[in-house]
Amino acid sequence: MPINIVNYIDANEGVGGKDLGQICVGEWDLIKQFTELHLWAIRNSNLPKGEYLLEVQFNPANSVSGAMLSSEAMKVFGKIGATLLLTEQNSSSTGET
Structure with a gap:
């Protein structure tokens, strides 16, 4: 599943933010997603500096445990005002077996 990147800095309450794209389209492995x-x-x-939301959707059945996000990436997230959201998707919601 892709990592969705949205900037909410100019969004009004109840209005979605500006979609800045996706990375890792079709990838469910958390290690590969964190690398990207x-x-x-x-x-x-x-x-x-903004109010960015980085939504990572992953399927534990398709991931190896122990994914790690670098401190360098976390520093950038703090600098630009990014929040990381991890959303677990199970096989039934992804259509995968």
Whole structure:
């Protein structure tokens, strides 16, 4: 499942934020998603301070336990004002077996 990236800095209450795209489309493995999220953070470390939401959807059945997010990526998240949301999806909700 993709990692959705949304900026809520100019959003009014009850109104969605600006969709900034997706990474890892079709990928459910949390380790691979965190690797791509790290790379995204490094490439986007100069984004203006905002209210970004990084929604990571993963399926535990398709992930190896022990995924790790780098401190470098977390520093970027703090600098740009990003919140990380982990959403667990089970096989029945993803259509996978």
